[in-house]
Amino acid sequence: MPYLAWSDDLDTGIPELDAQHRVMLDHVNRLHEAAAADNTGELLTSMDALIQCLREHFDFEEKVLDMIQFAGLEEHRGTHESIIAKLGEYRTRMETASAPEAQEIVDALGPWVVDHIRHDDLDFGPTVREWLRDASPPDDPFRQLVGDT
Numbered sequence: 528m529p530y531l532a533w534s535d536d537l538d539t540g541i542p543e544l545d546a547q548h549r550v551m552l553d554h555v556n557r558l559h560e561a562a563a564a565d566n567t568g569e570l571l572t573s574m575d576a577l578i579q580c581l582r583e584h585f586d587f588e589e590k591v592l593d594m595i596q597f598a599g600l601e602e603h604r605g606t607h608e609s610i611i612a613k614l615g616e617y618r619t620r621m622e623t624a625s626a627p628e629a630q631e632i633v634d635a636l637g638p639w640v641v642d643h644i645r646h647d648d649l650d651f652g653p654t655v656r657e658w659l660r661d662a663s664p665p666d667d668p669f670r671q672l673v674g675d676t
C-alpha cells in the first residue's frame with residue numbers, strides 16, 4: 528500500500544489532469560520512501576523531481592484554465608505560486624534535516640499536495656467539463672490537450 532493512494536474523490540473528470548495528478552502522488556510516494564530509508568541523496572533528488580513535476584503541471588493547468596477563461600484563474604495561480612515557494616523552503620530544510628525531521632517534512636507536504644487537488648482543483652472540474660460538453664466543438668484541439676478524445 529503506497530503512502531498516498533489514489534481515490535475516486537480526487538478525480539476531476541479531465542483525463543490529462545487526472546493522469547498528471549497521479550504522477551504527482553507517485554513522486555510524493557518516492558519522497559516518502561527516501562525519507563523512511565534515511566537516504567538524503569534520494570530525498571533531495573525526489574524533492575527536485577516533485578518540484579519540477581509540479582511546475583510543469585501547474586503551467587499546464589493554468590493554460591487550460593486560461594483557455595476556458597476560468598474566473599478563478601488568478602486566485603488559483605496564486606495558490607500554485609505559494610505551493611512552489613513552500614516546497615522550495617522545504618527543499619532547503621531537507622538539506623540539513625535529521626531523519627525524523629525529513630519524515631516530518633514529508634508527512635506535512637504529502638497531505639497538503641492531495642488537499643490542493645481535492646479542494647482547489649475539484650473547484651474547476653465542473654467548469655471544464657461543462658465547457659467540453661457545451662462550448663467545445665468535437666474537433667477542437669483543446670479536447671486533445673486535456674485528453675478528452
Ligand SMILES: [Fe+2]
Pocket residue numbers: 588603607643647648
Ligand atoms: Fe491546481
Ligand SMILES: [Fe+2]
Pocket residue numbers: 544548584588644648
Ligand atoms: Fe492540479
